[in-house]
Amino acid sequence: MEKIKKLILDTVKDAVIEEKQILTVTVSWDKLHLLAKTLKDNAELPFDFLVMLTGVDRGETLGVNYLISSSTDISVEVILKTDAADRENPLIYTVTDLYETAHLNEREAFALLGIRFINNPDMRRFFLNSDWTGFPLRKDYDPNPELNPVSIESKEIIDITPRIMEVDGKLVEDTANIFEADDYIINIGPQHPSTHGVMHFRTALDGEIIKKIDVHSGYIHRGIEKLSENLTYPQILHFTDRLDYLSANINRHGLCMCVEKAGEIEVPERAQYIRVIMDELQRISSHLLAWAAMTNDLGATTAFIYGMREREHILEIFDKTCGGRLIINQNVIGGVMFDIYNEFQQDVKAFIPYMREKLKEYDRFFSHNVIALGRMIGIGNMTKEETISYAVTGPAGRASGWSCDIRKHQPYSIYGQVDFKEVIRTEGDSYARYLNRLDEIEESLHIIEQLIDNIPAGEICAKTKAIIKLPVGEFYQRIETAKGEFGVFIESRGEKQPWRLKFRSPSMALVSIMPLICKDEKLSDFIGIGGSMDYVIPDIDR
Amino acid sequence: MILNYSQPLELDGVSKALDTSLSALPDFWRILIECVLVGVVILTTYAVIALILIYAERKITAFFQARYGPNRVGKWGLLQSVADTIKILLKEIIRINNVDRFLFFAAPFFMVCASVMTFGAIAFGKGLLAVDFNIGVLYVTAVSSLGIIGVLLAGWSSNNKYSMIGAMRSGAQFVSYELSAGFALMTIVVLTGTMQFSEMIEKQQYCWNIFNGHISSMIAFVIYIISGHAETNRGPFDLPEAESELTAGYHTEYSGIQFGFYYLAEYLNMFIIAGIATTVFLGGYMPIQVHGWEGFNQVMNYIPSYVWFFSKTGVLIFLSLWVRWSFPRLRIDQLLALEWKYLLPINLVNIVVMVILVLTGLTLTDLFPSLF
Numbered sequence: 001m002e003k004i005k006k007l008i009l010d011t012v013k014d015a016v017i018e019e020k021q022i023l024t025v026t027v028s029w030d031k032l033h034l035l036a037k038t039l040k041d042n043a044e045l046p047f048d049f050l051v052m053l054t055g056v057d058r059g060e061t062l063g064v065n066y067l068i069s070s071s072t073d074i075s076v077e078v079i080l081k082t083d084a085a086d087r088e089n090p091l092i093y094t095v096t097d098l099y100e101t102a103h104l105n106e107r108e109a110f111a112l113l114g115i116r117f118i119n120n121p122d123m124r125r126f127f128l129n130s131d132w133t134g135f136p137l138r139k140d141y142d143p144n145p146e147l148n149p150v151s152i153e154s155k156e157i158i159d160i161t162p163r164i165m166e167v168d169g170k171l172v173e174d175t176a177n178i179f180e181a182d183d184y185i186i187n188i189g190p191q192h193p194s195t196h197g198v199m200h201f202r203t204a205l206d207g208e209i210i211k212k213i214d215v216h217s218g219y220i221h222r223g224i225e226k227l228s229e230n231l232t233y234p235q236i237l238h239f240t241d242r243l244d245y246l247s248a249n250i251n252r253h254g255l256c257m258c259v260e261k262a263g264e265i266e267v268p269e270r271a272q273y274i275r276v277i278m279d280e281l282q283r284i285s286s287h288l289l290a291w292a293a294m295t296n297d298l299g300a301t302t303a304f305i306y307g308m309r310e311r312e313h314i315l316e317i318f319d320k321t322c323g324g325r326l327i328i329n330q331n332v333i334g335g336v337m338f339d340i341y342n343e344f345q346q347d348v349k350a351f352i353p354y355m356r357e358k359l360k361e362y363d364r365f366f367s368h369n370v371i372a373l374g375r376m377i378g379i380g381n382m383t384k385e386e387t388i389s390y391a392v393t394g395p396a397g398r399a400s401g402w403s404c405d406i407r408k409h410q411p412y413s414i415y416g417q418v419d420f421k422e423v424i425r426t427e428g429d430s431y432a433r434y435l436n437r438l439d440e441i442e443e444s445l446h447i448i449e450q451l452i453d454n455i456p457a458g459e460i461c462a463k464t465k466a467i468i469k470l471p472v473g474e475f476y477q478r479i480e481t482a483k484g485e486f487g488v489f490i491e492s493r494g495e496k497q498p499w500r501l502k503f504r505s506p507s508m509a510l511v512s513i514m515p516l517i518c519k520d521e522k523l524s525d526f527i528g529i530g531g532s533m534d535y536v537i538p539d540i541d542r
Numbered sequence: 543m544i545l546n547y548s549q550p551l552e553l554d555g556v557s558k559a560l561d562t563s564l565s566a567l568p569d570f571w572r573i574l575i576e577c578v579l580v581g582v583v584i585l586t587t588y589a590v591i592a593l594i595l596i597y598a599e600r601k602i603t604a605f606f607q608a609r610y611g612p613n614r615v616g617k618w619g620l621l622q623s624v625a626d627t628i629k630i631l632l633k634e635i636i637r638i639n640n641v642d643r644f645l646f647f648a649a650p651f652f653m654v655c656a657s658v659m660t661f662g663a664i665a666f667g668k669g670l671l672a673v674d675f676n677i678g679v680l681y682v683t684a685v686s687s688l689g690i691i692g693v694l695l696a697g698w699s700s701n702n703k704y705s706m707i708g709a710m711r712s713g714a715q716f717v718s719y720e721l722s723a724g725f726a727l728m729t730i731v732v733l734t735g736t737m738q739f740s741e742m743i744e745k746q747q748y749c750w751n752i753f754n755g756h757i758s759s760m761i762a763f764v765i766y767i768i769s770g771h772a773e774t775n776r777g778p779f780d781l782p783e784a785e786s787e788l789t790a791g792y793h794t795e796y797s798g799i800q801f802g803f804y805y806l807a808e809y810l811n812m813f814i815i816a817g818i819a820t821t822v823f824l825g826g827y828m829p830i831q832v833h834g835w836e837g838f839n840q841v842m843n844y845i846p847s848y849v850w851f852f853s854k855t856g857v858l859i860f861l862s863l864w865v866r867w868s869f870p871r872l873r874i875d876q877l878l879a880l881e882w883k884y885l886l887p888i889n890l891v892n893i894v895v896m897v898i899l900v901l902t903g904l905t906l907t908d909l910f911p912s913l914f
Contacts, residue, residue: 186703193789208707208874299778299871305607365868371778372870523707524781524873 004045004078011038022067022476024079032082033093036066039078040098045070047078048388050099051478052487054502055109057138058083062090062115065489067476071388071402075410077476084115091164091171094120101391104215104512111218112137112225118171122161122178127218127541130158136226137500157202159185159214178214179204190219194297194527197537199511201526208522213515221541228501233259233468234333236501241327243503244539246286247481250279251503252331257412258477258488259333262470268459271335272414277348277451278321278330280444284355285314286482287395287437287444294434294531295366298375303366310358317347333468335461348452352445359438367435376431380517380529383428390513394484394506395440396533399425399432406480420447430532437534469496483507483534503542507535552846554669580672584662588810595809596623599863606867630805633798638700641795645699650796650803653692657807657814660686664817665739667827667848678739679731682818683724686773689807690716696804697792708791711781711874718881719772719779725889726766729758729896730822733905743826748833748913750825754906758896763823765885765892767858770815772877774808777866781874816858820851824858827851833913 001023008015008025012035016026027035039047052067063083070076084090094117095102104126106117111125114135124130133147159178164171179185183204189195200216224243228236240255241248253275260267267275292307315325322328322338330336366372382392387400397404405422407415423439425432470492477488487504510533518526560579564572597612597620604611612619638646663682665671675681690713697709733755734742742751752759772779781791788794793804820826827847831839872880899905906913 184703186707205707208711295870299780300869302607302867303870305609309608366870369869371872371876374876375870375873522873522875524871 004039004042007038007042008035011035020473022077022079024081024474026081029082029084029092032066032080033095033098035080036068036095036098039068045072045076047076048099049074050095050101050105050391051077051485052476052489052502052504053095053102053105053109054489054500055113055115055137056491056500057113059139060087062087062113062138064092064109064115065474066095067487067489071404073409074404074406079474079476090115091118092116093118093166096120099391100386100389100516101509101512104508111135114138116164118164118166121163121176123163124161127221129155136223157216159202178202179212183211188526190216194530195537196293196530196535198541199535199537201514203523203526205523208524210518210521210523210526213518213526215511215515217511217537217540219541220538224542225501225503228498230497232496233470233498236498237332238329240503241329242538243505243542244481244483244486244507244536245326246289246536247282247483247486248327249282249330250479250481251486252329253279253413254477254479254481254486254488256331256333257479258475258490259468259470261477262473262475262490262492263333263464263468265334265462265464267335267462269414269456270458271460271462273451273455274336274340274460275331276413276415276418277448277455278318278328278336280447281314281317281348282328283482284441284444285311287441288314290437290482290531290534291362291434294528294534295372297527297531298372300366300372303362306358306362306365310355313351313354317344317351320344320347332461334464335459337461339460340455345452345455348448352449355441355445359441362438367438373431375525375528376434376532377429379430379521379525380532381427381429382513382517384426386513386516387428390516391509392484392513393509394480394482395423395436396433396510397484398423399436400428401426404485406478406485410478412477412479414451418447418450420444430529433532433534467496469494470498478504481506483536483539484509505539505542507537507539510535511540552668553848554667557669580662584658584672587666588658588661589806591813592806592809593623593627595813595859596626598859599809602860602863603867606864627802630802631799635798635800638795640701642699642701645695646795647800649692649695649699650800650807651692652695653689653807654803656685656688656692657810659688660814661810663739664814665743665821665826666851667846670827670848671740674738674740676736676738678742679727679737679822683720683727686811686814687716687720689811692804692807693792696796700792700795702795704788704790705792705794708781708788708794712775712792714874715772715775715779715781715877718878719769722765722769722881722885722889723773725886725893726762726769727818727822729762729889729893730755732893732896732900733759739821739826743821743828746825746828748831749907750823750828752823755896755899756906758892758899759823761888761892762896763819765889766819766823767815767861769881769885770819771862771865772881774811774815776808776812777862778869778872779877780866780871781877812859812862813855816855816862817851819858820854824854826854 005017008017012027012031018024047068047070049069049071050066051069054065056063056065061083063081066080068078068080082092084092092115094106096106103120106120107124107126109115110123111128112135116123125132134141160175161178162175164173185202185204187200188203189200190198198219200219202214202216204211224239228239237252237255240251243251288307288311292304295303318328319325320341321344322330330338382400384401387397387402393404401424403422403424408422420443423436423443425436472494473492475490479486484506485504486506489502490498491500493499518529564575601611612622615621615625660682662672663675663678693712694709697705730751731737733751734745736742752763771777793801796804827850829842829845829850831842
């Protein structure tokens, strides 16, 4: 870390370095790109993984926080902070050329905070319409519905993007066309059976071959981050379930941990065990659904129903524990809401051998089917470099040979005490992602097996104050969900509500790489690749 | 002959009785009445078979997928397809803006007409054959390929990009697999030396064609089943619809009974393919007969011929459903590669092999005349 500090100070002399929970560096807006580039090119420990890009309204100024990490060791973290000089016309240099994942994140920051990024080739608003009045996450935003009336008119989609480029040291505002004039464009989504939610891909086709994809999102954007700013921490919890609903419990675990870390709340060990077992069950259920949905995307309806059949057993266990099936409301700040029921261990132990048997059946039924192999092997290739640049984590990232499991690298809760293998493949195609998920189910079963008989007795929830106030500061928490790395950022100003809350959505990274890996593939394969990436749209449209 | 007494359940007596009772009328009226009767019977059978097939498919699919299938309307859901038919008849036909109205409305009829016309040429049992063409095989091949016009028109006139892609896929697929299906049938024509269905069936009394031409026939049978699947847009070959890619492909914009026509035709095409395969390869309505086993032959003969036909067809349909619900979907280039790079060359060689088998007397009937 000393070396990194020295490197930072050598690059930008007036950088302010603070030793907090994570090393925090504040630089002026015009130096940020240089610093990020230097850190990324650092041969010893390249900071080439942009974990989170968070736009913040700091009151006086508008700023951006970058949480960067290294692909070689994702537990190393540095926060870069910068503020735009002018609140009326906030400008910051883009880092899209360094981290591709910044592209959609910067567009999100533009839509929600109005910060424009110089040299970003596409500065349309993400989530919001181009004619939206005001920037919702600014503190002086006027939520009056008359300013943004609900339109029932269908609007033509305009494929022209504004942008602001630096040419010979001068800033030039111009526009660019997304598609060529005579492209044959079809809309895959927003209502489409295989986009796994309300996602819209504008796709330019050359016959059956995909030329270009333009991602539109925001059809179910609910403004969860904005809503959270007016709610207390326990009230925010349920929002996490509405992000990636398939990893609802894991998301919630992440937010709880972030609040617990900030509020220094000790979680009883029994609660930790229950949380981890539930997380792993949730992970299995999510992977089962991903497997099922992928086979359905490839046209095998029977396999889809087999996946649902096995998932039902997990939902049954959830149901008996706390009454919920998809969204289980189990985690609360300080522990869990419901204790396990009497036959819980028995049910889970019965499920483990059953699931193993079914995994073998899946293997026989689908994994070696000639047609299935033809539809998966060598399709949707991503290299390790692309994966890191687009910050694609989770089973998809690990299928390209990138070791990015937070449970291994930054063990949280009791993951440090259990033995499990990080499933890594290097092929980077749909088939590797497919197999990774099935193998991760096996690893999750292995984790549950180790814990299920050793759940300690004791409290299930720590005593917390009636009103939870977090100390002033910025708090980050990263957690491994079924789709990849989920992150929580809370900026607290000592209130009972957060000043700014941001969720890092793993699905956004998965979708952002789709245009790259689907280029020059067939239309059918686009659907198959989508299935192998396994994104969930509400996770993007926060 | 004994046969007449041993087959009390056959229906050919009915048609003969009809013939004799109408023989008093002048030719014109006789033919007219017969045509109308045959037409009514064929259309009714068509509809009834569709109902049964839809129910059967749903139940069999449920069996494969560990579900119950329809079980609410009537005992075991037996009336489900009747209820569905009534529903689809009552549904509104949505008027769609910016379609080519004439072609849009005409397209489903092409589909249904083609399938009814093919259906009419199938021999369901002894005497249950509407027209016994001497070029039956050629007729079936020709007429069944008319259906593609309906698909292409639907895709084109819908003015919808998904429909268009679906229709184009369908066109490529249909043209390709029509070749294979035709060649596979030709192989058997070489073997039997006739294109007439009734004659073809009679020749299979003791030895089905699939055994008679052994290697060559087996290959032709497999190819015919594969390309038949592809022609009906089912199984792993349902790319034109590909609900997970193109929502519903060429019939995305259709509603109510217009959609019903496509649905109906799809099911019947499955039946027709199985029916033709039965007729050409599996001895059609002929019961299982063995030379010299007179008692056994009598018992088999006692089962009416249409039961034999429908059972054999049923087995093939079950096979087709099994395939459909087990395999994922092919991609268009894989589909075409399968046809042009594998099936077609194999087929061409296979015909030559069959010609050699027939000319050199290596078919089973030639080798063991006493057995077959």
